[in-house]
Structures are given as structure tokens and as C-alpha cells.
Amino acid sequence: MNDLARYERRRRIMYGWMLLSPALILLSLFAFIPSAMTFWSSLFSRGTRRNPSEFVGAGNYELLFADPTFSKVVVNNLIYAGVTIPVSIIIALAMALWANSKIPARGFVRTAYFTPTILPMIAAANIWLFFYTPGLGVLDQIGALFGFASVNWLGRPETALWAVIIVTIWKEAGFFMIFYLAALQTIPPDLKEAADIEGTSRWTYTRRVVLPLLMPTTIFVAVNALINSVKLIDHLFILTKGGPSDASKLVLYYIWELAFAFFDRPQAAALTVMVLAVLGVTAAIKFIILDRRTHYQ
Amino acid sequence: MTDPFVHVESVEKRWNGQLGVEDIYLSIPRGSFVALLGPSGCGKSTTLRLLAGLETPDSGRIIIGGRDVTASPAAERGLSMVFQSYALFPHLDVAENVLFGLKVRRVPRAEQREKLAQALEMTGLTGLETRKPGQISGGQRQRVALARAIVAGHPLCLMDEPLSNLDAKLRHSVRRDIKKLQRDLGMTVIYVTHDQTEAMSMADMVVLMKDGRIEQAGKPVELYETPASTFVAGFVGSPPMAFMDAALLPAGLTSAGLDAVYGVRPEHLDLTQAGDGMLQAVITHCEYMGSETFLSFDVPGSSGLTVRLPGEVRRSVGEAAGLTFDLSNLHAFDRNTGYRLPR
Numbered sequence: 053m054n055d056l057a058r059y060e061r062r063r064r065i066m067y068g069w070m071l072l073s074p075a076l077i078l079l080s081l082f083a084f085i086p087s088a089m090t091f092w093s094s095l096f097s098r099g100t101r102r103n104p105s106e107f108v109g110a111g112n113y114e115l116l117f118a119d120p121t122f123s124k125v126v127v128n129n130l131i132y133a134g135v136t137i138p139v140s141i142i143i144a145l146a147m148a149l150w151a152n153s154k155i156p157a158r159g160f161v162r163t164a165y166f167t168p169t170i171l172p173m174i175a176a177a178n179i180w181l182f183f184y185t186p187g188l189g190v191l192d193q194i195g196a197l198f199g200f201a202s203v204n205w206l207g208r209p210e211t212a213l214w215a216v217i218i219v220t221i222w223k224e225a226g227f228f229m230i231f232y233l234a235a236l237q238t239i240p241p242d243l244k245e246a247a248d249i250e251g252t253s254r255w256t257y258t259r260r261v262v263l264p265l266l267m268p269t270t271i272f273v274a275v276n277a278l279i280n281s282v283k284l285i286d287h288l289f290i291l292t293k294g295g296p297s298d299a300s301k302l303v304l305y306y307i308w309e310l311a312f313a314f315f316d317r318p319q320a321a322a323l324t325v326m327v328l329a330v331l332g333v334t335a336a337i338k339f340i341i342l343d344r345r346t347h348y349q
Numbered sequence: 350m351t352d353p354f355v356h357v358e359s360v361e362k363r364w365n366g367q368l369g370v371e372d373i374y375l376s377i378p379r380g381s382f383v384a385l386l387g388p389s390g391c392g393k394s395t396t397l398r399l400l401a402g403l404e405t406p407d408s409g410r411i412i413i414g415g416r417d418v419t420a421s422p423a424a425e426r427g428l429s430m431v432f433q434s435y436a437l438f439p440h441l442d443v444a445e446n447v448l449f450g451l452k453v454r455r456v457p458r459a460e461q462r463e464k465l466a467q468a469l470e471m472t473g474l475t476g477l478e479t480r481k482p483g484q485i486s487g488g489q490r491q492r493v494a495l496a497r498a499i500v501a502g503h504p505l506c507l508m509d510e511p512l513s514n515l516d517a518k519l520r521h522s523v524r525r526d527i528k529k530l531q532r533d534l535g536m537t538v539i540y541v542t543h544d545q546t547e548a549m550s551m552a553d554m555v556v557l558m559k560d561g562r563i564e565q566a567g568k569p570v571e572l573y574e575t576p577a578s579t580f581v582a583g584f585v586g587s588p589p590m591a592f593m594d595a596a597l598l599p600a601g602l603t604s605a606g607l608d609a610v611y612g613v614r615p616e617h618l619d620l621t622q623a624g625d626g627m628l629q630a631v632i633t634h635c636e637y638m639g640s641e642t643f644l645s646f647d648v649p650g651s652s653g654l655t656v657r658l659p660g661e662v663r664r665s666v667g668e669a670a671g672l673t674f675d676l677s678n679l680h681a682f683d684r685n686t687g688y689r690l691p692r
Contacts, residue, residue, distance in 0.1 A: 242432050245401075247449070250424065251425075252424075
């Protein structure tokens with residue numbers, strides 16, 4: 053009997069590992085091991101024919117902090133994240149609230165909002181390239197109607213980053229709207245009726261009932277937006293290539309440059325490690341703080 | 350008599366030409382308990398929603414407390430409502446759910462606290478203030494919905510099948526609680542249900558609806574003893590009234606002749622020896638209920654013949670028996686229209 057119990061126990065443990073193994077193997081192979089290897093290689097200097105690679109500890113990190121491009125890129129990325137995250141969330145929420153109400157051609161509105169999401173970022177960037185092109189572009193043509201001078205939106209340091217930010221918001225908001233739309237449809241309509249009977253205005257109802265019930269979605273979307281603000285750089289290759297004079301360069305683009313344009317792999321590795329650390333900590337804080345104030349059904 | 354508190358006049362509502370309700374006339378005195386009763390799809394919930402202001406009637410007038418509110422939004426009608434699903438806000442705790450309306454209307458804090466304590470006390474929820482709806486039982490949720498409805502002190506409370514999500518035992522006790530609340534607060538309650546027991550036991554006035562129209566409205570005893578149609582007779586009472594063709598009855602019994610259908614309540618039927626009595630029948634069901642036993646019979650030309658006998662009755666299915674009844678207890682209905690015929 054006792055043997056049987058022990059056998060059963062072992063069998064359950066085996067089951068546990070078997071169920072765990074696909075995720076474990078895939079994550080190890082493509083996430084954990086590469087991260088560890090990146091960290092390891094960030095501790096060595098760049099090897100050339102004359103100077104073989106050697107252990108430098110935090111040397112690569114020190115070099116980065118001394119690099120003016122690094123601080124420029126970090127500031128750029130902070131602005132980029134600080135604008136794209138809240139703005140795309142607010143626009144997504146507004147569009148979802150609108151597309152969820154009783155309006156004519158509701159299906160069309162939803163599809164229209166979602167279209168940017170279907171496009172690959174490269175294609176979207178090409179469309180916007182056409183919008184931004186000085187002289188020929190749609191923006192300039194509209195501007196010309198009102199007598200404004202032609203502006204090289206992507207070619208001026210003051211406007212380049214903002215032009216990139218707008219493309220990102222345009223691309224992301226429709227995607228986030230879908231999540232909000234799905235969440236809105238899980239709110240039972242009789243909550244609105246109960247609120248109506250109490251004489252609740254539409255704004256009060258939205259603020260006191262709808263927004264709190266959308267909090268889980270907001271957290272999910274915010275974390276996604278945060279990750280995208282670091283991850284989504286495809287359009288930079290088409291629109292600005294980080295220029296002019298690094299005005300629109302973001303961290304991941306800089307990592308790519310370090311690794312594949314300047315062939316400074318250890319520097320790229322060091323920067324990657326820092327990005328991973330910052331992202332990890334931010335996501336953890338977000339989940340912990342917001343979770344406490346969020347109602348999950 | 351003074352004007353009725355709630356007055357509904359020839360109200361009609363259709364959706365894309367499909368009938369919701371029509372020809373609704375109601376006259377409800379202050380402080381009464383009215384049950385809107387009927388099978389699903391009969392328009393009772395629509396009627397309630399029209400009263401609440403959640404729907405607007407296509408025609409007709411609704412007057413509450415002497416004021417024409419036909420076109421007023423829900424909030425201006427001075428009423429509260431208990432939803433079938435309770436419609437509690439899942440992210441707010443019990444206290445905030447109950448106080449939702451008062452907070453929206455910016456009632457002073459002190460008054461809020463006082464009313465909250467009162468409402469929770471009345472519904473037996475004291476101590477659960479900080480729980481979320483997801484953390485309390487179905488019965489407690491139902492009482493939170495009740496507390497939210499009474500906290501504002503509106504004189505009219507609408508309830509849309511408030512007990513249908515509770516189990517049978519709880520339903521019985523909550524039924525009494527609701528009735529007691531209504532009496533203590535002097536509220537006028539309009540209560541939608543499909544359960545005739547609920548309607549009969551709680552209401553001062555029962556409005557039985559069918560296919561979007563009122564079939565009969567009156568005191569429970571009126572519906573039971575003088576049903577206006579075969580539909581009412583078959584809906585009210587458990588087990589319902591049995592119906593027989595005129596041909597089964599002794600000739601010359603009625604002036605209505607063969608065009609009538611006759612109804613008889615189970616308690617007015619008596620069992621006799623096979624061969625005796627007015628009808629010869631075969632037992633098809635025997636239901637033992639503890640204090641009484643229901644015997645069902647099959648007689649060609651009749652439906653639903655049931656006898657109510659006290660205690661346990663040992664009769665087996667398939668046995669032959671005779672049935673007898675007092676002719677004065679018969680109800681006569683028109684065979685074609687189903688309406689009650691004068692005796």
C-alpha cells in the first residue's frame with residue numbers, strides 16, 4: 053500500500069515535469085540561455101586580431117555611460133515611451149468607448165480603427181514616409197492649401213522624433229482598442245441601467261464603473277505598450293535611420309547599430325542587459341502596484 | 350377614493366413592428382404590492398421596464414405620484430429597481446454598492462452613513478460592508494440589491510424576478526423578508542415573476558399577462574376563484590384547474606350547452622368507487638407530497654384531472670376509479686374564446 057502511494061507520488065511528479073517541459077525547453081533555448089550568454093559576453097572586451105578579448109568586468113558598462121550617444125538615446129526613448137504609452141492608451145480607450153456605443157456603421161468603424169494593426173510596421177512606415185515627404189507629402193500638400201511653408205518633418209532634429217512617435221501611436225492605438233472593446237463587451241448592460249435609475253450621468257458612470265472594470269485590460273495594455281516602446285523600431289529603418297544627428301534614435305536601434313554596424317558586440321550586449329533589467333523591474337512594479345488597485349472578476 | 354399612485358393608460362410598445370405589449374391599463378394604489386405574473390415572453394418585464402423608464406412607450410401614458418412621467422428619464426421617476434441579475438457593481442464593496450445612488454446625488458456624508466446603517470440593518474447585512482459582491486453568497490447579493498433599492502427611500506420599488514437566481518429554500522425565506530420590508534417601509538412594490546406561488550402569496554393585486562396583454566388583474570382570491578379565462582384558470586393554482594368537455598357532464602346541466610368547457614379545481618373533486626360517481630377514470634399518476642397525495646386521472650375529453658387527498662393514499666397506477674364533484678363548484682368557459690361564461 054505504502055509502495056503504491058510512493059509510486060503514485062513519483063508518477064505525479066513525473067507528470068508535472070512532463071507538462072512543464074515544452075515551455076521550459078523553449079524558454080530556456082530562446083530566452084533564458086541567450087540572456088545569460090548576453091550577460092556573460094557583456095563582461096568581456098571586444099576582441100580584435102591584435103587585442104584578443106579579455107575579461108573587463110563592468111568595463112563595457114562604464115564605456116556606455118561615458119558615451120554621449122547613449123544618454124541621447126536613453127532620453128529619446130524615455131520621451132518616446134512617455135508619449136506613446138499614455139497617448140495610445142487614451143486614444144484606444146476613447147475609440148473603444150465610441151465604437152462600443154450605438155452608432156451607425158459600427159462594424160465599419162471598428163474595422164477602420166483596426167486596419168493599422170494588420171499592416172506590417174514596415175508597410176505602415178512607408179505609408180507615413182509618403183505623408184511626411186517634403187513638398188510631395190500629404191501633410192505638406194494640406195499645409196500648402198493654408199499657405200504654410202514646406203516642412204521636412206523627418207529631416208529636422210526638432211520634429212523627427214515626434215514624427216516617429218505619431219506613427220507608433222497610429223499603429224498601436226487600434227490594436228489596444230480591440231482589447232478595450234472586448235473588455236467593454238463583458239460589462240453587463242444592466243449595470244448601466246442600474247446606474248441610470250440612480251440618475252448617474254454618462255461621465256460619472258464611465259469614471260466610477262467602466263474605468264475601474266477596465267483596469268485589468270489597462271494594465272495588460274500598458275505593459276504591452278511599454279514593451280513595444282522598446283521593441284518596436286522597424287519604422288526607424290524606413291523613416292529616419294535614427295537621424296538626423298541621433299535625434300530619433302531609440303535604444304534598440306542603437307543596440308542594432310552597435311552590434312551590426314560598428315561590430316562592437318560586447319557594448320551591444322551590455323546595453324541589452326541594461327534594457328532587460330529596466331524592463332523587468334518596470335513590469336514588476338507595474339503589476340504589483342496596479343494589481344493592488346484592480347478588481348479582477 | 351383618491352387617485353391611484355401608479356397609473357398606466359393604454360400603453361403600447363413594439364420593436365420593429367413586433368409586439369412587446371399593448372393595451373396595458375394599470376391602476377395601483379399607494380402602498381400596495383402588485384405582482385406582474387405570466388409565462389416567459391408575455392411582456393411582464395417589458396411592462397416593468399416601461400414603468401422604470403428604461404424603455405419608452407410608443408403610445409399611452411404613465412403617471413406616477415400624480416405626475417405624467419411618460420417621457421421622463423428613469424432617474425426622475427422617483428423609483429428604485431431590483432434587477433434579476435442584481436446588477437451589483439463588482440468592483441465596489443457592499444457599502445459602496447448600496448450608497449452608489451446617494452453618492453451620485455451628493456447626499457451629505459453623515460446622512461449617507463445613517464441611511465447605510467439603516468438599510469444594512471433592515472436587510473441583515475451589517476458586518477459585510479467591506480466585502481465585494483464576488484465574496485458573498487447569492488442570497489446576500491440579493492439582499493445587497495434590496496438594500497440599494499430601499500436606501501434612497503423612494504416610494505416605488507420595481508423588482509424584476511428578484512428571486513429567480515436563489516435556491517428553493519432561500520426563495521421562501523426571502524419572499525417573507527421582501528414582504529415584511531414592503532410593509533414596514535410602506536413602499537409600493539411592483540414585482541415581476543413567472544412563479545404563480547410567489548405572486549399569490551405576496552401580492553395584494555396580481556396582474557396576469559399573456560402575449561403582451563393583461564389577461565386578468567385583481568386580488569389573488571379573485572384570480573383563483575373567478576378566473577377570467579381558461580388561461581388564468583390553468584396558470585393560477587397548483588396543481589392547476591382541470592378542464593372537461595360539456596359532453597362528459599350530465600345532460601341538461603347548463604344553459605351554455607356543448608359550446609362550453611368546464612373547469613374544476615383539484616380540491617373540489619372527490620374519489621369514489623369505480624362504477625360510482627360522475628366520471629369513470631383510470632389513475633395515471635400518484636404523487637405523495639407528505640401532508641397530501643395528488644392522484645391524476647385520464648378521462649377522454651378532459652385534461653389535468655387531479656384529486657387532492659389528505660395524507661398517504663395507497664392506490665396504484667392503472668386502477669379504475671370514479672370521480673364526483675359538486676356542480677356548483679364548476680367554472681364554465683367559452684370553448685372558442687376561452688373566456689369565462691356567466692353562470
